[in-house]
Amino acid sequence: MSDSRFDKGLKLLNEIDGEAGQNVIDSLQDICPDLARYTIEFPFGDIYARTELDLKSREIATVAALTALGHCAPQLKVHLNAALNVGCSEQALKEVILQMAVYAGFPAALNGMFAFKEVLAERSA
Amino acid sequence: MSDSRFDKGLKLLNEIDGEAGQNVIDSLQDICPDLARYTIEFPFGDIYARTELDLKSREIATVAALTALGHCAPQLKVHLNAALNVGCSEQALKEVILQMAVYAGFPAALNGMFAFKEVLAERSA
Amino acid sequence: MSDSRFDKGLKLLNEIDGEAGQNVIDSLQDICPDLARYTIEFPFGDIYARTELDLKSREIATVAALTALGHCAPQLKVHLNAALNVGCSEQALKEVILQMAVYAGFPAALNGMFAFKEVLAERSA
Amino acid sequence: MSDSRFDKGLKLLNEIDGEAGQNVIDSLQDICPDLARYTIEFPFGDIYARTELDLKSREIATVAALTALGHCAPQLKVHLNAALNVGCSEQALKEVILQMAVYAGFPAALNGMFAFKEVLAERSA
Amino acid sequence: MSDSRFDKGLKLLNEIDGEAGQNVIDSLQDICPDLARYTIEFPFGDIYARTELDLKSREIATVAALTALGHCAPQLKVHLNAALNVGCSEQALKEVILQMAVYAGFPAALNGMFAFKEVLAERSA
Amino acid sequence: MSDSRFDKGLKLLNEIDGEAGQNVIDSLQDICPDLARYTIEFPFGDIYARTELDLKSREIATVAALTALGHCAPQLKVHLNAALNVGCSEQALKEVILQMAVYAGFPAALNGMFAFKEVLAERSA
Numbered sequence: 041m042s043d044s045r046f047d048k049g050l051k052l053l054n055e056i057d058g059e060a061g062q063n064v065i066d067s068l069q070d071i072c073p074d075l076a077r078y079t080i081e082f083p084f085g086d087i088y089a090r091t092e093l094d095l096k097s098r099e100i101a102t103v104a105a106l107t108a109l110g111h112c113a114p115q116l117k118v119h120l121n122a123a124l125n126v127g128c129s130e131q132a133l134k135e136v137i138l139q140m141a142v143y144a145g146f147p148a149a150l151n152g153m154f155a156f157k158e159v160l161a162e163r164s165a
Numbered sequence: 166m167s168d169s170r171f172d173k174g175l176k177l178l179n180e181i182d183g184e185a186g187q188n189v190i191d192s193l194q195d196i197c198p199d200l201a202r203y204t205i206e207f208p209f210g211d212i213y214a215r216t217e218l219d220l221k222s223r224e225i226a227t228v229a230a231l232t233a234l235g236h237c238a239p240q241l242k243v244h245l246n247a248a249l250n251v252g253c254s255e256q257a258l259k260e261v262i263l264q265m266a267v268y269a270g271f272p273a274a275l276n277g278m279f280a281f282k283e284v285l286a287e288r289s290a
Numbered sequence: 291m292s293d294s295r296f297d298k299g300l301k302l303l304n305e306i307d308g309e310a311g312q313n314v315i316d317s318l319q320d321i322c323p324d325l326a327r328y329t330i331e332f333p334f335g336d337i338y339a340r341t342e343l344d345l346k347s348r349e350i351a352t353v354a355a356l357t358a359l360g361h362c363a364p365q366l367k368v369h370l371n372a373a374l375n376v377g378c379s380e381q382a383l384k385e386v387i388l389q390m391a392v393y394a395g396f397p398a399a400l401n402g403m404f405a406f407k408e409v410l411a412e413r414s415a
Numbered sequence: 416m417s418d419s420r421f422d423k424g425l426k427l428l429n430e431i432d433g434e435a436g437q438n439v440i441d442s443l444q445d446i447c448p449d450l451a452r453y454t455i456e457f458p459f460g461d462i463y464a465r466t467e468l469d470l471k472s473r474e475i476a477t478v479a480a481l482t483a484l485g486h487c488a489p490q491l492k493v494h495l496n497a498a499l500n501v502g503c504s505e506q507a508l509k510e511v512i513l514q515m516a517v518y519a520g521f522p523a524a525l526n527g528m529f530a531f532k533e534v535l536a537e538r539s540a
Numbered sequence: 541m542s543d544s545r546f547d548k549g550l551k552l553l554n555e556i557d558g559e560a561g562q563n564v565i566d567s568l569q570d571i572c573p574d575l576a577r578y579t580i581e582f583p584f585g586d587i588y589a590r591t592e593l594d595l596k597s598r599e600i601a602t603v604a605a606l607t608a609l610g611h612c613a614p615q616l617k618v619h620l621n622a623a624l625n626v627g628c629s630e631q632a633l634k635e636v637i638l639q640m641a642v643y644a645g646f647p648a649a650l651n652g653m654f655a656f657k658e659v660l661a662e663r664s665a
Numbered sequence: 666m667s668d669s670r671f672d673k674g675l676k677l678l679n680e681i682d683g684e685a686g687q688n689v690i691d692s693l694q695d696i697c698p699d700l701a702r703y704t705i706e707f708p709f710g711d712i713y714a715r716t717e718l719d720l721k722s723r724e725i726a727t728v729a730a731l732t733a734l735g736h737c738a739p740q741l742k743v744h745l746n747a748a749l750n751v752g753c754s755e756q757a758l759k760e761v762i763l764q765m766a767v768y769a770g771f772p773a774a775l776n777g778m779f780a781f782k783e784v785l786a787e788r789s790a
Contacts, residue, residue, distance in 0.1 A: 064525065071532040072509050079521055082332050083267040093260035100222055101229035101261045105268045108230035108645075110736035111485035112268075112522035134697050135218035136226045142208040143230045143237075143645045145608075146704055147737035150689065157696040189650065196657040197634050204646055207707050233520075235361035236610035237647035259322050268520045270483075271329055272362035275314065282321040333517040343510035347475055351511045354476035355483035355518045358770075360611035362518075384572050385468035386476045392458040393480045393487075393770045395733075396579055397612035400564065407571040439775065446782040447759050454771055457582050486735035487772035583767040593760035597725055601761045604726035605733035605768045612768075635718035636726045642708040643730045643737075 046077060049085025056088065056095065056125055060118045099123035103136050107152035108144035116152060120159045130160070171202060174210025181213065181220065181250055185243045224248035228261050232277035233269035241277060245284045255285070296327060299335025306338065306345065306375055310368045349373035353386050357402035358394035366402065370409045380410070421452060424460025431463065431470065431500055435493045474498035478511050482527035483519035491527060495534045505535070546577060549585025556588065556595065556625055560618045599623035603636050607652035608644035616652060620659045630660070671702065674710025681713065681720065681750055685743045724748035728761050732777035733769035741777065745784045755785070 053061040068076035088098060099122055106116040123133055137156060141149035178186040193201035213223060224247055231241040248258055262281060266274035303311040318326035338348060349372055356366040373383055387406060391399035428436040443451035463473060474497055481491040498508055512531060516524035553561040568576035588598060599622055606616040623633055637656060641649035678686040693701035713723060724747055731741040748758055762781060766774035 067532075068525075068528065071535070072513060072528050075509075075513050075516070075524065075528055078332070078336060078513070078516065079525070082328070082336075083521060086328060086332075087264050087267055090260060090263075092256050093264075097222065097225055097257065098260075098264060100226050101264055102268060104226035104229040105233035105265060106522065108234055109269065109485070109520075109522075110734070112526065115268075115522040115525065131217050132222065134700075135215060135223075138697060138700050138703070139212050139218075139223060139226055140230060141645075141700070141703065142212055143227060143240075143647060144234065145641075145643045145645045145648075145734075146708060147643060147731065147734075147740040148645075149700065150693075150704070150740065151737065153693065153697050153700055157692075160696070192657075193650075193653065196660070197638060197653050200634075200638050200641070200649065200653055203638070203641065203707070203711060204650070207703070207711075208646060211703060211707075231647065234610070234645075234647075235359070237651065240647040240650065259325075263322060263325050263328070266325070266328065266520075268522060270359075270516075270518045270520045270523075271333060272356065272359075272365040272518060273520075274325065275318075275329070275365065276362065278318065278322050278325055282317075285321070337514050337517055340510060340513075342506050343514075347472065347507065348510075348514060350472055350476050351479035351514055352518060354479040355515060358480035359483055359519065360609070365518075381467050382472065384575075385465060385473075388572060388575050388578070389462050389468075389473060389476055390480060391575070391578065391770075392462055393477060393490075393772060394484065395609075395766075395768045395770045395773075396583060397606065397609075397615040397768060398770075399575065400568075400579070400615065401612065403568065403572050403575055407567075410571070442782075443775075443778065446785070447763060447778050450759075450763050450766070450774065450778055453582070453586060453763070453766065454775070457578070457586075458771060461578060461582075481772065484735070484770075484772075487776065490772040490775065587764050587767055590760060590763075592756050593764075597722065597757065598760075598764060600722055600726050601729035601764055602768060604729040605765060608730035608734055609769065615768075631717050632722065635715060635723075639712050639718075639723060639726055640730060642712055643727060643740075644734065 045081045045085035047085075048089050049080040049083070052088050053080055053084045056084075056099075056122045057118055058121070058125060060121050064118065095126040096123070096128050099126055099128055100132070100136055103133060103152075104140060107137050107140040108148055110144065110148045110151065113151070113155055116155050117159050120156050121163070124159075124163070170206045170210035172210075173214050174205040174208070177209045177213050178205055181209075181224075181247045182243055183246070183250060185246050189243065220251040221248070221253050224251055224253055225257070225261055228258060228277075229265060232262050232265040233273055235269065235273045235276065238276070238280055241280050242284050245281050246288070249284075249288070295331045295335035297335075298339050299330040299333070302338050303330055303334045306334075306349075306372045307368055308371070308375060310371050314368065345376040346373070346378050349376055349378055350382070350386055353383060353402075354390060357387050357390040358398055360394065360398045360401065363401070363405055366405050367409050370406050371413070374409075374413070420456045420460035422460075423464050424455040424458070427463050428455055428459045431459075431474075431497045432493055433496070433500060435496050439493065470501040471498070471503050474501055474503055475507070475511055478508060478527075479515060482512050482515040483523055485519065485523045485526060488526070488530055491530050492534050495531050496538070499534075499538070545581045545585035547585075548589050549580040549583070552588050553580055553584045556584075556599075556622045557618055558621070558625060560621050564618065595626040596623070596628050599626055599628055600632070600636055603633060603652075604640060607637050607640040608648055610644065610648045610651065613651070613655055616655050617659050620656050621663070624659075624663070670706045670710035672710075673714050674705040674708070677713050678705055678709045681709075681724075681747045682743055683746070683750060685746050689743065720751040721748070721753050724751055724753055725757070725761055728758060728777075729765060732762050732765040733773055735769065735773045735776060738776070738780055741780050742784050745781050746788070749784075749788070 065076045102119045137152040190201045262277040315326045387402040440451045477494045512527040565576045602619045637652040690701045762777040
């Protein structure tokens with residue numbers, strides 16, 4: 041039922057994204073709490089909760105897509121953190137971003153790498 | 166030296182993409198052989214040849230990015246084949262495409278899935 | 291509960307998109323039935339079922355977005371049909387497509403208009 | 416004649432966008448006044464002046480497109496203001512942005528909603 | 541006055557794009573003649589008619605943009621023809637397409653080059 | 666050999682982009698020096714070093730593409746500087762940006778023009 045998608049999604053969101061995910065949810069409460077709810081239910085309760093692909097591979101796919109799309113810097117930073125949280129190595133994430141130069145061009149790869157530089161600086165602070 | 170990037174890249178392209186990659190290269194010979202050469206040297210000779218990330222993870226990243234970008238159906242099909250060739254399971258690739266509904270919308274995911282349907286049909290033919 | 295999202299979504303999909311929507315769902319059954327299920331549950335069961343915006347406005351928004359994005363011709367055609375089905379006039383849809391020349395450029399508007407020409411031809415056939 | 420397109424467009428721009436539109440025009444005067452003139456003549460003098468679609472529907476289409484494209488935050492904010500100015504309700508605009516999660520992914524919808532949060536805060540200030 | 545923008549634009553469209561441009565205009569007559577008119581007036585009557593940049597440079601810019609955007613194959617082919625018509629060399633156009641690998645990725649460059657291959661084949665037929 | 670691609674590329678990068686290019690390279694040293702190396706080798710050592718197209722035409726193509734793509738403001742600013750450095754006139758660059766209203770919409774052209782305004786202000790400071 042709907043509650044369990046939300047509960048399962050919220051648990052997973054907090055495990056994966058920690059504070060960053062919760063901040064996104066919190067900042068939607070006064071403007072559109074339903075978008076917060078859907079963001080928990082569908083991406084996390086439905087998709088990330090599927091067991092047919094491990095979370096490290098899921099985050100590699102997400103980092104690749106968000107780097108390539110190029111217009112989602114805040115979400116890319118959330119998922120670079122998430123990727124580190126679920127066990128992707130720094131080196132693996134650099135490789136994924138670097139590889140996007142091939143598929144989306146050097147500007148997308150450069151902006152992705154600078155986003156990762158910010159994430160690493162924030163984590164070590 | 167330049168020759169070794171090309172040689173290393175061509176070897177890897179043929180291992181990963183098989184006939185599909187070679188077809189792309191061949192079809193460029195009469196229009197712009199330098200683009201064929203660069204396509205071997207930089208993506209394959211430089212990037213895919215790096216050992217810091219396994220080829221299965223690289224193909225997951227590429228399938229994710231090409232599904233999300235949405236305007237590269239021929240290259241997506243080449244890389245869905247490549248992903249199967251390097252050992253990604255059908256189920257894992259379906260998960261990656263499915264997940265792109267979250268980041269690039271349902272149309273991108275649907276078009277990616279239909280491309281995969283074509284790839285699987287061609288391989289079983 | 292989950293069943294009701296699916297049931298509500300399927301009912302709405304069939305009302306709005308008719309045969310075209312069902313064809314998309316059917317064509318996913320052998321490759322990824324879960325994507326079919328999610329396509330019914332989230333876009334239709336969750337979003338289009340919301341009563342805070344009328345279906346004509348929803349379809350105007352969707353036609354605008356798919357014309358502007360430019361890489362989703364099959365989905366644009368489905369939604370041009372859907373827009374006509376829920377009562378948008380031909381003239382209104384032409385205006386929306388035309389207006390996209392301002393926001394996404396003339397090629398996107400031209401390709402959107404040619405998609406609409408195909409839709410109208412198919413409906414009158 | 417050309418003057419009337421400009422005059423008609425400027426009148427409409429000021430009615431719809433108020434100060435925000437005029438600011439864009441003003442800020443182009445020292446760099447490219449012709450772009451300011453075209454921005455008045457074509458989008459407003461030609462397109463928005465057409466009477467075949469009401470202004471509320473036009474702004475819904477524009478908000479949908481700019482949210483989906485994802486790289487036009489300043490223009491999205493101008494048009495969220497414009498949409499409120501021509502009578503779209505806050506709730507309707509939230510629905511349009513929310514719906515873009517389906518067609519352009521959750522990051523685009525989230526960034527659109529945060530832009531709307533800024534617009535509402537600026538208007539209530 | 542409006543007529544002169546149209547007349548000037550149509551003359552220029554026919555000079556630059558020849559039959560291909562006229563075909564686009566013709567194919568809009570039964571669906572949205574106003575889009576045909578705007579396509580002549582703004583891009584050609586207003587922009588290409590400006591004398592501050594030569595037509596060869598304008599077509600280089602257009603070929604670059606359409607190759608990079610990736611979702612406008614028909615318009616790219618029209619402008620590759622146009623570029624040849626106004627005196628760009630085959631080699632220069634190949635260089636522009638090739639260069640887009642840097643800014644929009646290899647798939648965009650490959651698809652652009654294959655579009656050019658089709659254009660050259662059609663012209664020599 | 667590889668060294669000469671790097672050396673040739675670095676020389677060209679410094680000639681074209683001056684400080685701005687070097688800053689990008691420098692800022693990558695602590696996060697991913699290989700991306701810096703590839704950014705010198707492929708775009709500059711391989712592509713811009715080709716003599717089949719003059720540097721002014723190359724920068725026009727790049728400014729057009731980055732304006733149209735819309736998500737690469739930092740790289741657009743670097744290349745607007747580069748374009749001026751290799752001899753493109755201010756007027757020519759304004760024309761290229763303006764023309765992108767036709768192919769990528771007015772928001773992309775407006776954002777490109779405002780980026781150019783910043784570049785000109787920084788250069789005159």
